[in-house]
Structures are given as structure tokens and as C-alpha cells.
Amino acid sequence: MNKITLFITVLSVVFCVDNAKADEGMWMLNKIDEKTALVMKELGLRLTPKELYNPDGVSLKDAVVDFGDFCSGVVVSPDGLVFTNHHCGYGAIQKLSTPEDDILANGFVAHSYAEERPAEGLFVRFLQRTEECSTRVMLALDSIYRANPNVEPRLLDRDHVDSICNAVERDYEKANPGMDCQVKSYYGGNAYYVSIYKVYRDVRLVFTATNTLGKFGGDTDNWMWPRQTCDFSVFRIYADENGEPAEYSPANKPLRSKRYAKICMDGYQQGDYCMTIGYPGSTSRYLSSWGIDERVNARNVSTIQVRGKKQEVWKKFMDADRSVAIKYASKWAGSSNYWKNSIGMNKAIADLGVIGLKQQTEEQIRKWYSGRDDLKARFGQVFGKLEQAYAERRNDVYAQGFYNETFSRGIEIARVAGILNHMPQDADSAQVASTREGLQAFFKDYDAALDEATTAVLIQNYREQVKDPKYWPDCYKEIDSLYNGDCAAFVRNMFSKTVCKDISCLDRLLADSTLRASDPVLRYTEEGEDFITNLYGKQRMNNNIIHYNERMLTQALLEMDQEAPHYSDANFTMRLSYGFIQDYTAQGQHFQYYTNAQSLLDKAARQAEIEDYKLEEDIVKLMQQGKWGRYADKNTGDMHLCFISNNDITGGNSGSPMFNGKGELIGLAFDGNWEAMSGDISFNSSLQRCIGVDIRFVLFLIDKWGKADNLIRELGVRE
DSSP states (O other): OOHHHHHHHHHHHHHHOOOOOTTOOOBOGGGOOHHHHHHHHHHTOOSOHHHHOOTTSOOGGGGEEEETTTEEEEEOSTTOEEEEOHHHHHHHHHHTOOSSSOHHHHOEEOSSGGGOEEOTTOOEEEEEEEEEOHHHHHHHHHHHHHHOTTSOHHHHHHHHHHHHHHHHHHHHHHHSTTOEEEEEEEGGGTEEEEEEEEEEOEEEEEEEOOHHHHTTTHHHHTTOSSOOOOOOEEEEEEEOTTSOOOOOOTTOEEOOOSOOOOBOOSOOOTTOEEEEEEOOOOOOTTOOHHHHHHIIIIIHHHHHHHHHHHHHHHHHHHHHOHHHHHHHHHHHHHHHHHHHHHHHHHHHHHHTTHHHHHHHHHHHHHHHHHTOHHHHHHHTTHHHHHHHHHHHHHHHHHHHHHHIIIIITTOHHHHHHHHHHTSOSOTTSHHHHHHHHHHHHHHHTOOHHHHHHHHHHHHHHHHHHSOOGGGSOTHHHHHHHHHTTOHHHHHHHHHHHOSTTSTHHHHHHHHOTTHHHHOHHHHHHHHHHHHHHHHHHHTHHHHHHHHHHHHHHHHHHHHHTTTSOOOOOOOSSOEEEEEEBOOEEETTEEEOSEEEHHHHHHHHTTTTTOGGGOOOHHHHHHHHHOOOGGGSOTTTOSOEEEEEEOOOOOTTOTTOEEEOTTSOEEEEEEEEOGGGGGGGTOOOTTTOOEEEEEHHHHHHIIIIITOOHHHHHHHTOOO
16 A cells, blocks of 8 residues: 555544544544534534634634634633633733832733733734645655655654645745744644634733732642632734734724634533633653653653752742742743643653553554554554664653753753854844844843852752763863862853853954853853754654654554544644533542632631732632622532533643533633643543633632723623
8 A cells, every 4th residue: 555545544544533532632623523513512512513613704713812822812802802821921921020010919900902011022823724735745755755765764754744844834825925824743743734823913911810819829739629720811912903913003903803702601510511622732642652651751850850950949039039039930930830740740640550551552553463464564663663762762862851951941041142152243134133132031031140050050960860971061071170070160150251141242242253262151052052963963863763653653543443533632733622511539539620719718828838828918808708799600609710621631721711512601721630640641531620710700800809890891791
């Protein structure tokens, strides 16, 4: 069977079987067939597939946005008002904060368009349509195979796919002027689709609650249930006079929304239909057992260990100085989020025996192809190749993880040096102007004393964790020869002699090009780039072998298990998950499906011992009054704060709207639960839950705390 015929066969397997379990799957909206639609209808959906996705008209997908290329959001008014999570808006809120106007701590309410604050650099994308381009990509790849008959396809595969996809994107962007077109792979590289977006870059902050509400529970409760976090923020999209995307201008007007989500005030009960639409970032549920083992033992360990060390240093400086705390608030949130995620993932993979379950599936595949010569010819070498390639790159990947967490993500001044090392000496060039703008933004949120202390700890830590000297950058030769192994002394000297600690570095380098060789940070960063490039280069062949054979393994599973539902791994494209409101039991403890105001007050009463449970006195008094009005749940009389469903989400889904069966907004997804942190690798239907903030809690805060009557009227929920 030739590759293209085989490819079409695989696609027929992938897209003809969509009758998934209600609580699992991240489904493409343009691939919802009659069987899937029937399952969703039986669960309670009252919309048709065309009302969910209609590239030639208006549908619910037009109310959902890619928020900044890292989160999701939902349009909730005719005038471009967008709800997303507080932690999604966190970076923009932090940038707009100063010690004198600390909106990160105190919150912010715009009572008119004029008071809304431009969020520089923030953008939203609206999906226009998704089109298949699989055949074009696979034909181009097949022609490369034919042009290199003496080279195994597995050694060519990954190196050429990106260039093919880039060419397809360029053609689509020529045919769709002004649009952003992105080609991504699905099903481990067995299918390809292009998503076409309209991008709006004038986005303004409208509302944020206090940091204590938006991050209530902090690191203590992150990835945990039960939760009481009011994790939302409000922005508005602006456009030119014709409603088209435009850079920021005072003349721009609020976007007249093509479609917006209606807010539901009726709440929900256990068993009610619940649906998320958003942009899940990345899952690896088709990954081999060797790939999972590498993720746990060679990748996650560096994230856990190095970020733990870094955050210890950061916390000391942030606790000592509020201005430093503001500068590093967003950085801390990003670092600690995936630090705890990696801890939870490793624990859940071990507790749930995920690697063993994957090995059982692989054994089933072996038995499936062993009795047929044609299948054995195609898939018989996959497992051996994967095992060997993963083993050969294991030490390199381990060192690479520690290098990236230490030198690339941990030591901030190295980022400055990396930018300067690639800057031309021409002061009038556009690149220099762009570099200056970027560095100004960087130094606004930089503290050299904190970075120096962090650097000393992390450089010492790297050598302790990566024990083989062949993985040590050249700086360690100087540390040993000139500083007798004292990393702290080396770092003190390096920081005392570098120009890279403030914005003057750019002009000083332009005035004296010899600094590139004499400045210690510039010099060691350049040597470090060569080091990591060589380390990546050593892995090139094994990377290609793994990429090709992981793709073949996915293909084998799709062909073997044709009667089961198969959805593609997440890749930050628009996906739908459907399920229902549901509680759960873990380790003998039962968790109900919602939290109430009293549970918030109970935690706030412990704020003296747990800082993450701190709440301002006026908020505590507001919650103690218990005057919920129309925001109370009609069934319980409580104020519902957060709730859980069995929807299938992952990172990137943050801010995703949670809809009821009518397509009405009942909440915003913001987290998952600790017991199922292996969900990016393996979905456990009895444990995995999506945590959302109740839309009525959001509106209560906007109304009663923010006193933003203008927004309540705009949202159409005034009594």
C-alpha cells in the first residue's frame, strides 16, 4: 500500500468513529458527525452542529477567542466585552500596575470606555474557519522520500515537515489577506489542518478583582479541588471605524460583536449537560511508554527541581519589597504553575500506573500485527526503534532540561545577553529599534540583585544535578580555575563587570563593539548558545527516529482500534469537549460538585496561618452579609462560587467558556484537579475534572464589589 493511500485509510478510521464517551475528548468543531451530535443531544445539547460551527455564517465558535496565544476567552456583549481568567489577564494587569497605582493588588474598574486601559502587546484571535490540507503536506513529504531513496524516511521526517507547513501557510495568507493562517499536525502527524484567524491587537483592561480574589488559594490550592477562586478578568476588543483589526488608536471603537454568549442566571445541577469550547494547548495521549518514562524521569524532574530552587530565592526578595513583588508577580505565576503541574503529573502517573497501562496497549498492538505479514512489515520495527532511540538520547535530554531551566529560563540576564548578541551594530537599523523597545519592557520588570542571587544558586545547583562534566558549559572551567569552584564568587564578579543590568547596555554596546568579547555575560551567553546547539545537534537523528515511529505507533493504534473513538491530541487549536456536571470520589473522600460562600469564609478565617487565604476586610464583610439576590442558586439558595464537570481540558483551556445545553454561559474553566494530573498523558474518566468559576459569582463581584453598573447593564442581567 503506498503512503498516500495508507494516509487516506488512516483518515477514514480517524473521522468515521466519533461516538466518544461523554467525558473524554477534545473534538474539532468542524468534525462533529451525526453520531457525535446524537450523543451530545442525548446528554442535553440543544444546538445543532451548524449552530456550533458555521464558517459561512454565525455560530457559537464566533463568541470564543484565542486570548493572547496562551489562553481562551469568550465575548459576552454586543460591544466586544471579553471574559477570561484572572490568571490569563495577569501579565497585562501586572504591566499596568505600579507601586503608586497597584491595580494588581487593589483591583480595577472602568466605569466608561474612556477609563479602559490599553493592554500593550495583548491580542485576541477569532477563528474564521478550519480547512484540511493533509493531502498536500503528505504529497510533499512523499516527494522528499522519493528524492532520497537511500535514506530511511524516519531520518527525514521531522526535518522537512515544518518547511512544508510554512509553505502552505504562506499560500493561505496570500489567498486570505490580513489573516493569520496556521498549519498544525493532528494525530501525531497523520493529518494536517490550517486554521484561519482574524487578529485584533487593540485590547483594553476593563475590570479585575483584587489579587486576593483572583488568585484566592494561591499555590496552596493550585490544581486542587475544592476551590473558591474568583478567577476572572474583563477586557474589551477595539477596532477601526469599519470594525476591522487596527493597532491601538484613541479613535478606535469597541468591536461590534459578530456573536456573543448569553449569560445564564439559572445555574446547574448534578448531571446537567456542560460543554467547553477553547484552545487546549498540548496533550500526549498517543505517546509511547518510553516517551512517558522520558517525560517523567528526564524532563519533569528539571522543571520541579530547578524551579523549586529559583522560587525560594524569588520569594525572599518579593516578600521584602512590594515593588519587586509587582515586577515578578506574573513571572512567579508562570513558573510556579508548571512547577506544581509537573509534581502532580509525576505523582499521578505513578499512582495510576499509567506507564504500565500504556505497555499493555503496546502489547495488544504487537499481537494485532504479528499474525499478518503486511502489518508486520509496516509496524514490526516501531517498538524496537523507539526503545533504542529513547535510550540513546536519555542522558542528553536530562542535561538539556536542566540547562534550559537554569540558563535559559532561570538566569534572566542571559536573556538580555542573548538579545544583544544577535543585534547588529547599526544604530539606525529597525532591529535595533525593536530591540530597544523589547529591552525597555524587560527592564521594567527586572531586579538585578534578585537575578544575581538566583544565578549563584542555579549555577551551583546545575553542577550538582548534572554530574557528568561533558554537559558543563565552559563557564565552569573558569569557576574551577579562577574561583576554586566558588560559583557565588564567579557570579559576583560577572555581575560587577557586565553592562547587561540596565537599558544603558544597548547604547554602550553600540558605542563599543569590543564589549561582545570582553563582557563576561555576553561572552558566556554566546558560548552557552553554542553548547546547547551542539547538544541539540547530537539528538537530531534520534529525534527524527522518534518522531517518525511515534507517528507510526499512532497510525497502528488507529487501524487496530477502529471501533473506538479517537480524537487528536491538543495543539492549541479550537476544540470542544462535552460532558456533564459531576462530583467525584478519590482515596475514600467524596467531593461535591460546587463550593459555596461559607467555604470561602472558612478558608479566609485561616489567613493568619495560610497567606494564600488572605482576603481584604471589605470582601469578607460583603460575603458575610449573605445578600446574594438574583445571584443565589435557585435550588440551594447558596452563592455558588466554583463547580466541576467531567469535561476534558488542559493548559490553554484557561478562560474557556463553560456552556449549558442551550449554549448559554454558566462559567469559565480555570483548572484541573490534583488526583488526575496525569490527564495530559492519560485520561481517567472517574477522576478527571474541569474546575470552573460560576458566572454568577463573577457577576456578583462586578456588581456588588466593583459597583460596575455600566457592565451589568451591558451584559443584560440587571434585575
